[in-house]
Amino acid sequence: MSNIIIYPIEEQNKITKNPINIGIDLGTTYTLMATVDAANVNFNKTNQIPVQFVRFPQFSPFEFDQTIEDEKIASIVAFYKGKPYVGNNLYHLKGHPEFQYKKNIFYHWKVEMGVDHHPLYPNAINEKLDMPYKIAGGIMNYMRKTYSQGNDYELANTIITVPASFQANQRKDTLKAAKMAKISTNDTMLIDEPNAAFLGYFNRLVDSEKERWSKEVKNKNVLVIDFGGGTLDLSLLNVDFRRDTGITISNRAISRYNDLGGQDIDLLIAEEHLLPKVIKTIPNFDSLDISDVKNTILPQLIVMAEDLKITVCNAMSLKVGSGDISNLNLSEIIATRLDNILVLNNNSYDLGELKLTAEKFKELFVKFFRGKQYKFKYFDKAITTISTSISEIIEKSNETLDAVDFVLLVGGSSFNPLLGALTQEKLINAQLLVSPEPDKLVAEGAGVYSFFVNQYGISLISPITSDNLGVRLKGNRFYPIIERGQSLPQIVNIPDFKLQTNLLSEVIVPVCINGADFSIGEIRCSLNKFYDIDTIIKIEAEITQDKVFKMQVIADDEIIGNAKFENPYAIGKLTEEQLEVFEAQSNLNKAQQARNTSEEKRFLKTLIDKHFKANNYLGALENAEVYIKRFDDQDSWIWNMKYILNSRLGRLGAAKKALERAIEINPTEPAWRHNYAVLLEKTDAKAALEYLEMQAEDIKEETTIRCKIALLKNEVNKDTTELQKIVKDYKNNPAGFSQFDKRVLLNDIFGQVDEPYAYIDPKTKRRKEDEGKYLDMNNLPF
Missing domain, CATH: 2.60.34.10 (Substrate Binding Domain Of DNAk; Chain A, domain 1)
Structure with missing residues (x-):
């Protein structure tokens, strides 16, 4: 053993008598527990901390399934016939007819930790499962009980990992989960996952490699890309070695929270590669409720997509060897899945044999890597791409892309060979650091960190602020x-x-x-x-x-x-509109928690409107469908909103069906007649004009209908007479026209007759008034 100092400790600095130190990687896909027994650590012999992974038995609700024992516990909880189950034996139950997502089976809950909406899972079969932190607590409690062999004592000396970008409420939820699981908590027991991953990677290096790092790695930047099942988490570290104290690791920057993970790749394949086949198979697909597509069809396709993804990634990995995919013929690497049956409303649809080539997989994955953002079609979710996340973290650190010396890929999704290949293209000066078990490094690093914190009171990495x-x-x-x-x-x-x-x-x-x-x-x-x-x-x-x-x-x-x-x-x-959505959602969930259905109904309607104003048509549509099913299927405003939202999403069959229902409920509402004319106008302007002209006189006198008739007359007959009358009426009495007229129709009308027109949004006016109440400064430092 050489005299080189690797870790900044001295034997006499020990602060605890409890030799067992525990690290838990509370992951989106899997959860692991790693332990370090201080009695087995001997720095006189080696600088490698001995880490042991705990194996856990995992049971199925069905007797014919064999018990699984593994170091990895699938982060899934199910409830069946009054009994809870945890782990890998539940994986095959996703999409099973007896298990409904967020009712009696829960997974991917981690991306919802910290959301202050109670209950987040209102349909949960048991109130012990209605919040993400309760799911997390159940998994860790199962681990604690199994590790302690049934003894009900509190687990001490435990470190739990969280994404680097997890903020206060998300971290608090993690601590709440630990308390539920009878794990002793404190303010310093959480470590950022990318930081833990680097400690795990470094610990696995043999002593000769650690010594080489101590001699050669001076003031180097290491970008850790932790790409897991549900989150993309980046941390830029500066690693240095000093002769007297050993390794120093400091955070340079951390990424913004990005709930992009392996599950999103599965959804991408399901939406863009598999769903087109379903659309051809199911009659009148365009008229289905969005909830049927989102909650019934896509969950089944995601299971199929995940199988195809894993198979094609494994095939690429076997062929790639060194990590360079440039010489692979991706079109010849094919994943195949047989016997694919889709169930919808008690009907079965045979999708036949499904295939995914590595070439197609790369085409899809590039959408997550390059560009700025990717927005899903049927899920209310937009993700920041991997490349953008890398650029943002480099910018935060005031560095450049070529200043990254090493890139460490960790997490289950880093088994995808395309991740390393595309990262190498972007960071051409960086050396890729790889591990045969990238999905275990976070737990190993947590165990190592736990050892130093609990035995010596040393925190190897300190947290920082991530934004101004x-x-x-x-x-x-x-x-x-x-x-x-x-x-x-x-x-x-x-x-x-x-x-x-x-x-x-x-x-x-x-x-x-x-x-x-x-x-x-x-x-x-x-x-x-x-x-x-x-x-x-x-x-x-x-x-x-x-x-x-x-x-x-x-x-x-x-x-x-x-x-x-x-x-x-x-x-x-x-944006301001998105903040209003956030507030409306919080109010809605507080009403749900208080079981105040009248308030819940009111806030749900508000949320639909706020989503629409924030241009989040999918989010508004999902809530509109909930409103109809839960509260009132005779509300014509909601049906009209379904028309508008489906139209904006290109679902014209569902849009027409919704608008006809709105008119059926309230045939005297002029706005619904206006919208039906807009629908007709898409194919036949003359038919739209005839439709409005045959309406009752009181409907035709309403300003919105007058405006639309005038515009259609000009379009069909080149007649501006009605347009001129409306311009004159508006100048004499602008208060007689609605905000919709002013915002949408009048600008076009004035333009058709070459008249100047100006519209000031009420919000813009309020902002101008507010600016006079802002603080000022004599001398800004820039």
């Missing part, structure tokens, strides 16, 4: 309060702000992330007295170890406003 948090000032300027890349916790006091005028009765402080255009909320401060324009306004802010952001606004040593943002990084870069 600040305020919007007069003139739409951004002032950073707490900057990215700072070690946690941070407390700042900035006494440099001032009022715009001494006549203000209210001060508004928009709190933003990374720039003035990305608000995460605001502090509205009502002033109980008039302050002089020279009054110094202070902002005191704090971001805690678990990334809770607190802010106070102070005038003359008096607090005039304060706020707490528990998840600032997660909701950053949302």
Whole structure:
């Protein structure tokens, strides 16, 4: 054994008598437990920490399934005939007719940890399963009981991994799950998964390799790409070795939360490769409810897609050898799946033999790697691509792509050979670090980290802030309060702000992330007295170890406003409309938790409207279908919204069906008649005009119908007479026209007759008024 110091410890610094240290990788697809017995660690002989993985028996609800024993526990919980089950023996039950997702079988719950909507799974068969953290707690409790051989004692010295981008509420949910599982908790028991993965990788190096790193790796940047079943998590680390203290590992930057994982690849294959075959097989597919496609058809296709993905990746891996796929003939590598039966509404559809070539798989996977964003067709989800995530984390660290020295690929989805190949194309100077078991490195690193923390009180890696948090000032300027890349916790006091005028009765402080255009909320401060324009306004802010952001606004040593943002990084870069959706969803779930159905009904309708205004047509449509099934199938407004939303999504069969239902319920509503004319106009403008002209006089007198008839007359007969009348009426009485007329129809009408027209959105007007209440600064530092 050489005299080179690898780890910064001394034997006399031991702080605990309990020799057993535990690391748990609480994963989206699998959960693992790794242990380190301090009695077996001898730095005089080796710098490799002996890590043991615990094996767990996993049972099926059905007697004919053999018990599985494995180090990996599938992160699945099922409830069958009053009894809970955990693990790999439930994997084949996804899509089984006796198991309904989020009712009596739960998986991929991790991506919903921290969502403050109670209950998140309102259809759960048991209230012990109605929130993601309860699912997580059940899995870890099963592990604890099995590891302790049935003894009910609390598990100590335990570290649990979380995505680096997990924020306060997500981390709190993880701790709640640990408490449920009778695992001793504290504020320092969580470690970011990419950081744990690097520790696991480094630990697996033999001593000669560790010594080579200590001599050759000086101030090097390591990008860890943790691509798991449900999340893409990146961490840029700086690794250095010092002669007197050994290895030092510091976070340079962490990625924004991105719930992109292996499950999304399965969904991508299902939507783009398999669903077209289903559309040809099922009659009138275009008229199906979106919930049938999302909750019944796609879950079955996803199981088929996952099989094809694993088979084609394994075939590529066997042929690729060195990791270079450039010499492979991808069109000749084919995955085949036989006997594919799809069940919908008690009808079975035979999809026959399904195939996926490596060439097609690459074509699909590139959509997740390159470009800016990918949006699914039938799921309310848009993901940031892998390449964009890499570029963002490099930008955060104030580095360049060619400054990355090493890339470590970890997580179950890193078995996909395309990930390494495409990453190598982007980071041409980086050396790929590979492991034969990339899906076990996080758990191993957690065990290693647990050993150092619990035996010596040493944290090998410290957390940092991931983005700039600040305020919007007069003139739409951004002032950073707490900057990215700072070690946690941070407390700042900035006494440099001032009022715009001494006549203000209210001060508004928009709190933003990374720039003035990305608000995460605001502090509205009502002033109980008039302050002089020279009054110094202070902002005191704090971001805690678990990334809770607190802010106070102070005038003359008096607090005039304060706020707490528990998840600032997660909701950053949302538009104002998207923030309103977030608030509406929170209100809806609070009503559900309180079992207040009247409020639930009201907030659900609000949420549909907010989704629509945020251009999230799929999210609005999903909630509209819930409203009809749960509350009122005679609400013509909801059916009209279904028409609009299906139209925007290109589902014209379902759109026409919904609009006809709206008219059937309320035949005297002019707006529904207008929309039906729009539907007819897509193929025949003359028929649309005739349809409106045959309506009752009171309907034709309504301004929206008048506007539409005028536009159609000009389109069909080149007659502008009605257009001229409407322009004159609007100038005489603009209040007589609706916001829809002003926003949508009148601009076209004025344009047709060459008249100038201006429309000011009420929200824009309010924003202009608010800007006069923002804080100002004499001297900005930029």
